[in-house]
Amino acid sequence: MRSAPTILHLDMDAFFASAEQASKPSLRGKAVIVGGLGPRGVVATCSYEARVFGVHSAMPMAQARRLAPNAAYLVPRFAFYRAISEQVMGLLRELSPLVEPLSLDEAFVDLEAGGAAWDDASARLAGAKLRADIRAVTGLTGSVGLAASKMLAKIASEQAKPDGLVVIEPGTERALLGPMPVRTLPGVGPATGDHLRRVGIHTVEEIAEAGEDELVRLLGKAHGHALYAMALAHDERPVVAERETKSVSVEDTYDIDIHDRVRVGMEVQRLADRCVRRLRSAGLSGRTIVLKVRRYDFSTLTRSETLRGPTDDPAVVREAAARLLDSVDTTGGVRLLGVGVSGLADYTQEDLFAQAAGEQEDSGVAEDADDVPAEAPVVPVERRWASGLDVTHAEFGHGWVQGSGVGRVTVRFETPDSEPGRVRTFRVDDPELEPAEPLPLVRGPFAEA
Ligand code: TTP
Numbered sequence: 001m002r003s004a005p006t007i008l009h010l011d012m013d014a015f016f017a018s019a020e021q022a023s024k025p026s027l028r029g030k031a032v033i034v035g036g037l038g039p040r041g042v043v044a045t046c047s048y049e050a051r052v053f054g055v056h057s058a059m060p061m062a063q064a065r066r067l068a069p070n071a072a073y074l075v076p077r078f079a080f081y082r083a084i085s086e087q088v089m090g091l092l093r094e095l096s097p098l099v100e101p102l103s104l105d106e107a108f109v110d111l112e113a114g115g116a117a118w119d120d121a122s123a124r125l126a127g128a129k130l131r132a133d134i135r136a137v138t139g140l141t142g143s144v145g146l147a148a149s150k151m152l153a154k155i156a157s158e159q160a161k162p163d164g165l166v167v168i169e170p171g172t173e174r175a176l177l178g179p180m181p182v183r184t185l186p187g188v189g190p191a192t193g194d195h196l197r198r199v200g201i202h203t204v205e206e207i208a209e210a211g212e213d214e215l216v217r218l219l220g221k222a223h224g225h226a227l228y229a230m231a232l233a234h235d236e237r238p239v240v241a242e243r244e245t246k247s248v249s250v251e252d253t254y255d256i257d258i259h260d261r262v263r264v265g266m267e268v269q270r271l272a273d274r275c276v277r278r279l280r281s282a283g284l285s286g287r288t289i290v291l292k293v294r295r296y297d298f299s300t301l302t303r304s305e306t307l308r309g310p311t312d313d314p315a316v317v318r319e320a321a322a323r324l325l326d327s328v329d330t331t332g333g334v335r336l337l338g339v340g341v342s343g344l345a346d347y348t349q350e351d352l353f354a355q356a357a358g359e360q361e362d363s364g365v366a367e368d369a370d371d372v373p374a375e376a377p378v379v380p381v382e383r384r385w386a387s388g389l390d391v392t393h394a395e396f397g398h399g400w401v402q403g404s405g406v407g408r409v410t411v412r413f414e415t416p417d418s419e420p421g422r423v424r425t426f427r428v429d430d431p432e433l434e435p436a437e438p439l440p441l442v443r444g445p446f447a448e449a
């Protein structure tokens, strides 16, 4: 492990909710809850002001409404958050070529690789400057953790929240980790946590005391071994930048998160078939089957399995993808699924015949029919005027929907750099009222960044 705290972990504070507060001056300092507003909706996140009432991510929206009846309830605006995320990731890439995004609001950066830091003092300085730059460019706050490993850097940023910076000095890791709950360690989800609890292991120190053999007995070789190492604060995982892997893959994003496990399984089978069609039409076969799952929070998992030889057999790819899916927790809902084949090879002997047959069928067909964009969907009126969306009015200018119902829509007219604005109500079919694009949060020299 390195001897200086030069791995940085950044996580934006109450990301979606802070973006909404920056966008809507009347909501600053208030309880703001972002999520699905329909009958089965769940909370995506909420402002720190709302957390005081016990509201948290993944809570059913109905429960949040009981806990915080006076909060502002808004639908998420993903394109807006993504644009902010790109600004933040751009700042991280200025620090180092080694940036590993984990979700929209979170990434690891190897400061040493970029020459941005080499010891404790320079790391602190780089972290503090980053936080100031994020604030200047996006108007939002992010928390920074600095440590000598990814695991500790992430724990540090958690401790730094909100709007802070924490450095874990190399050498102090084990004492710090010891009393923490086992769930603090990466890879310990609810299932593993339960498993450990049943044998009386609650803290990281207790994992270390149990010993490696015991952990391997409990959790299997790979997991037990890895967890024991983490408990001793050994974490050599490098920060890896996103790379272009040579592969053939297909993926689908879903408008509404899929929660039903059976449906997830069916989608994966369908994607596997599509992937094989594309593989064949490119004249390729591959050895490694990759499953990609993006969850509700944009955290993205990939799982892969390498076969003994290259394949382009749909049944083989389908089975491998199904096996990989078995190891993924999808309880919070799934936004995107993908199936890919990498480790590409030329056609094997046998496959050449398939290729010859395929060429006749496929000649002239350039791409999957699936890739043709669907017709622009007709947006139902309740989605068009969903709470939180931007609008513009011919006379009153830019605002956002505060609420709608019984043929009326209530709009608050304000912009990111205005004073808190006034509210007016219109008929939903008012010809002067139009949906609008979000305005940038920061004007001036950084607005184009
Ligand atoms: P987080 O970084 O986990 O949470 P946060 O940024 O809202 O708050 P914190 O200050 O504690 O970091 O998630 C980032 C965004 O991902 C969050 O703003 C909304 C979204 N999200 C969901 O949609 N559902 C979820 O269950 C979680 C945890 C996050």
Ligand code: MG
Pocket: 011, 012, 013, 014, 015, 105
């Ligand atoms: Mg966050």
Ligand code: MG
Pocket: 011, 012, 103, 105, 106
């Ligand atoms: Mg996060």
